[in-house]
Amino acid sequence: MSVVFGQADQLLDWSWVERNIGQIVDRTWEHLTLTGISVALGLVISVLLAIVVLRWRWSYPPITGAAGLLYTIPSLALFALLVPFTGLSQTTAVIALTSYTLFILIRNIVAGIDGVPAYVKEAADGMGYTPRSRFWRIEVPLALPAIVAGVRIATVTTVGLVTVTAVIGLGGYGFFILRGLNTFFWTQLIVGVLLSVVLATILDLAFVALQAWLSPWSKRRAA
Amino acid sequence: MAETDVMIRLESVTKQYAGTELPAVGDLSLDIERGEFVTLVGPSGCGKTTTLKMINRIIEPTSGKILIDGVDALSMPAHELRRSIGYVIQQIGLFPHRTIAQNVGTVPSLLGWEDSRIAERTDELIEVVGLEREMLDRYPSELSGGQQQRVGVARALAADPPVLLMDEPFGAVDPIVRGHLQQEFLELQRKLGKTVVFVTHDIDEAIRLGTRIAILNIGGVLEQYDTPTEILSNPANQFVEDFLGGERGLKRLGLLPISSADIVRGPVADRTSTAEDARAVMAEHEVDWVGVLDGDRLLGWVEASALDGADLSEVEPRPFAVSLTADASLREALDSVVTGHARTAVVVDREGKYRGMLDLEAISEEITE
Numbered sequence: 001m002s003v004v005f006g007q008a009d010q011l012l013d014w015s016w017v018e019r020n021i022g023q024i025v026d027r028t029w030e031h032l033t034l035t036g037i038s039v040a041l042g043l044v045i046s047v048l049l050a051i052v053v054l055r056w057r058w059s060y061p062p063i064t065g066a067a068g069l070l071y072t073i074p075s076l077a078l079f080a081l082l083v084p085f086t087g088l089s090q091t092t093a094v095i096a097l098t099s100y101t102l103f104i105l106i107r108n109i110v111a112g113i114d115g116v117p118a119y120v121k122e123a124a125d126g127m128g129y130t131p132r133s134r135f136w137r138i139e140v141p142l143a144l145p146a147i148v149a150g151v152r153i154a155t156v157t158t159v160g161l162v163t164v165t166a167v168i169g170l171g172g173y174g175f176f177i178l179r180g181l182n183t184f185f186w187t188q189l190i191v192g193v194l195l196s197v198v199l200a201t202i203l204d205l206a207f208v209a210l211q212a213w214l215s216p217w218s219k220r221r222a223a
Numbered sequence: 224m225a226e227t228d229v230m231i232r233l234e235s236v237t238k239q240y241a242g243t244e245l246p247a248v249g250d251l252s253l254d255i256e257r258g259e260f261v262t263l264v265g266p267s268g269c270g271k272t273t274t275l276k277m278i279n280r281i282i283e284p285t286s287g288k289i290l291i292d293g294v295d296a297l298s299m300p301a302h303e304l305r306r307s308i309g310y311v312i313q314q315i316g317l318f319p320h321r322t323i324a325q326n327v328g329t330v331p332s333l334l335g336w337e338d339s340r341i342a343e344r345t346d347e348l349i350e351v352v353g354l355e356r357e358m359l360d361r362y363p364s365e366l367s368g369g370q371q372q373r374v375g376v377a378r379a380l381a382a383d384p385p386v387l388l389m390d391e392p393f394g395a396v397d398p399i400v401r402g403h404l405q406q407e408f409l410e411l412q413r414k415l416g417k418t419v420v421f422v423t424h425d426i427d428e429a430i431r432l433g434t435r436i437a438i439l440n441i442g443g444v445l446e447q448y449d450t451p452t453e454i455l456s457n458p459a460n461q462f463v464e465d466f467l468g469g470e471r472g473l474k475r476l477g478l479l480p481i482s483s484a485d486i487v488r489g490p491v492a493d494r495t496s497t498a499e500d501a502r503a504v505m506a507e508h509e510v511d512w513v514g515v516l517d518g519d520r521l522l523g524w525v526e527a528s529a530l531d532g533a534d535l536s537e538v539e540p541r542p543f544a545v546s547l548t549a550d551a552s553l554r555e556a557l558d559s560v561v562t563g564h565a566r567t568a569v570v571v572d573r574e575g576k577y578r579g580m581l582d583l584e585a586i587s588e589e590i591t592e
Contacts, residue, residue, distance in 0.1 A: 123316025125281055126388075127329045127378070128306035141320045217320045217362040 013187040024176075024191070031172025031199060034162045038094050039155050042101030049102070050109035060110065067103040075100070075164045083168065093165040100161060101154040108150025112143030145215045152207035159200040163192070173199070229290075230386060230418040231255040231278060236287035238273050238443075246285070247273045248443030255435075257385075260412060260419040262433035264426055265466070270443030271422045275388050278420060279308045291386060306330055309379030309387040309417070313394045315371050317363040323349070323374050324359040330382040348377040353407060369400040376408065380415070389421045393428070405431060426467060430455070430474055438463050452478050472590040477554040481581065484553055484589050486570055489580030491516050496535045502527065514569075514580075515540040521569060521577040546571045549578060553589055556581050 017024070049067075053060045073081075078096045086092040116139045124134045163174025171178060173192040180189025233253040239246040248270035255261050263271040276282040278289060280301045289296040296304055317326050325332075327348055328341040336344075349356055352373040363371055372392060379387060393401045393408075409432060412419060423429050429436050430451045437448045440462055447459040455475040458464040467474070491514035492504045501513045511527040515535060523540030530538060545559045546569045556568035560583050568581040 117314070117316075119312060119314035119316040120318060122281060123310070123312060124318070125301075126279060126305055126308075126310030126312070126316075128302045128304075128333050130300075130302045133333075138318060142318075215320065217364060 011186045012190055016185075016187045017191060024195070027172050027175055028195070028199070030170060031159070031162050031174075031196070034090070034093055034097060034165065034170065034172060035155060035158045035203075038097035038158055038162075039101055039151065041094065042098045042105055042154060043151060045098070046102055046105035046109055049106050050113070053106070053110050054113060064103065064106060067099075067106055070099040071103040075161055076167065079165065079168050088168045090170065092168055093162075093170050097158055097161055097165070101158060104154045104157070105150050108153075109143070109147050112146030112150075113139050115146060116142045145211055145218060148207060148211045148214060152204060152211070155203050155207065156200045159196060159203060163196055172196075228256045229254045230257040230259070230292055231420065232288075232290040233274070233278075234288040234290070236274070236277060236289060237285050238270070238277060238282060239285045245442050248277070248284075250287070251443045251445060253437060253445065253448065255418060255420060257418055258416045260421065260432060260434045262421045262423055262429035262436050263439060264423055264429040264436060265439035265446075266441070267424065268441050269439040270441075271424075271439050272390055274439070274443060275390055275420055275422045278386075279305050279310055279388055306333055306382065307384050307386070309384040311372075311375050311379045311387070311389040311392040313391040315363075315368075315375040315395070317371055317374060317378070319363055321362075322359065323354075323361055323363065323366070326363065326374055327359075327377045327381055329378055330384075334382055344381060345377075348380060349374075351380070351411065352377045368396045369404060372396060372404060373407075376411075380417075385418060387417045387419045389419065391423055392421075394423070394425075401428075408432070427474070430478065438466060473554055473557075476557060476586070476590060477552050479553045479589055480550050481547060481553060481556050481568075481570055482549040484556070484581055485585045486549075486579035486581055487585070489567065489582075490514060491521065491577070491580075492535060493517075494522065494536050494540075498530045498532055498534055501525070501530060501535050516577060519576040521546075521571070524564075543569045545569070546575070548573060553581075553586055557583075557586050560586065 049063050053063055075096060078099070079092060082092045082095055086095065120138065120142070121134065124138045129138065162170075162172045163177055165171045166174035166178040173196040176188040176192030177196075178192075180186060180192060231254070233251055236248060236251045237246050238248045251270075251274060253274075263274060265271050273282055277284045278291070278296070280296060284297075291304075291308070317323075318329070321329075324342070324345050327345045328336075331341045331344055345359065346356060349359055354370060354373055354377075358366065358370070358374075363374070366374065372395075375392065379389075393404045396404065405428065421429075421432060423432075433451060435448060435450055436454055438446045438454070440446050446466075447454055447463045449459075452475060454463065455467065455471050455478070458467060458471075464471075490504050490508035490510050490512065492501045494515050494517050496504075504513050505511060505527055512524050513527075513535075514524050515522045521543070523542040525535065525538050525540050541564070544563050545555075547555055547559060549570055549572065556570075559568040560566055560581070566583065568586075570578040570581060572578050
């Protein structure tokens, strides 16, 4: 035991953690805000684009194609591309991070709405729903689990991507990772990686809970 | 005066899909009277479902006119029209995210009823369709298929619409449950007196449920529109005859009550009779058994060989397998004749008093009529 801890002591310098607790809190906040703003913004844009897709079906391939193309650009390159326009700012980070969420979110929203069975929609029509009320009161609630699943994946992905924004002076926990790599001071690197993983896991579980809470009907089954 | 009794009138209704040569339904005219239970039946492609769905404009007709209680169905927004028409489909289509109570209360809620009134109506309906009130707080996925379709029927009836459209509503449940649902729905309909239009591909279901049957051919061609007994007795043409299939006589018997045939007293003797009297009864009816009466009850039957000089009261009579009431069908009577030892159907009244017997001859007279 002592041997293992002995090694770990070299890797993980607890006194550093104690001394820098204030900065860890700050970077946690930064990580959360970058993730939150980007996913929220991504969701708003995706909802709007999904409404366009649902209204004009032909727009689905070009819109998802464009979002897919954004998704394939390496994140480092995207930051580099944006810096000349928006500088080393939070705006740069948010634009890049947001663009990565679109592909996942649009596809999940559209799939969620498309996944509502035709006979449920027919029954809704037969009961006398107007097209608009059918969409908001039947289709959207039934699509919510799929939509939340999309937000969940987008969030977890973004938590990981935020660390890359360290190259433009932000990064949340990525700040520690980058500095750890530059200075060969492993404690920072490990703290950065671990906290990032923990944050992603906590958010992931939170969304699982949210999904269950939003769709009580899909949980209970006939005995 | 007869005009006012028409609840649903189709006038030269046509549905032509773009890119197809033949219309799905071509120039179909059909009157459905108030309180009628009309079954639309025919092979696939005959346009029966299309016809049904044009009545509540799930499918918009290409041309023609549909009047519901004298009002042009196309003269109002589709969603308003649909709120006054009950609709039940094969896949049921309950809203998975809503409780049973919310599902049943769908149309009342769309019509803006007060919550307390909706709750009252929901409580009432769940019992009408034979479900427990505890089900109201559950979700559709927690119910069996048969239970779900009962909820589907309750939902369709919620705002007490005069017209009920049903698209193969019992098609997805197993045959036993289907039989129960059909029987229950028939009894419910007798109480409610709705005007029902019911699509099925199953001619037996059409015969069993409908007060009138519309037999459609490919393209919505109306081949015959009449009562089940009339169609079975006098099919309009070869198509109808083929569609009715075999056992037409049996199917007809299934619709006729025992009371429509000649019920005879049959070979019966009081249990106090002597062996000699009993043998005389057998001889008179040319059979080798005799029914044993105790006042107005039929105890069973005794074979000639069992008598053997003993009086009737000394022999234990063998019971008849089935006793039928006069409102049972002749088909049931026939079954009882061919499966029972005594080769006869015993008819009793509701209190169990002996009414008489039916033999094969009496039944076959009805088949050939």
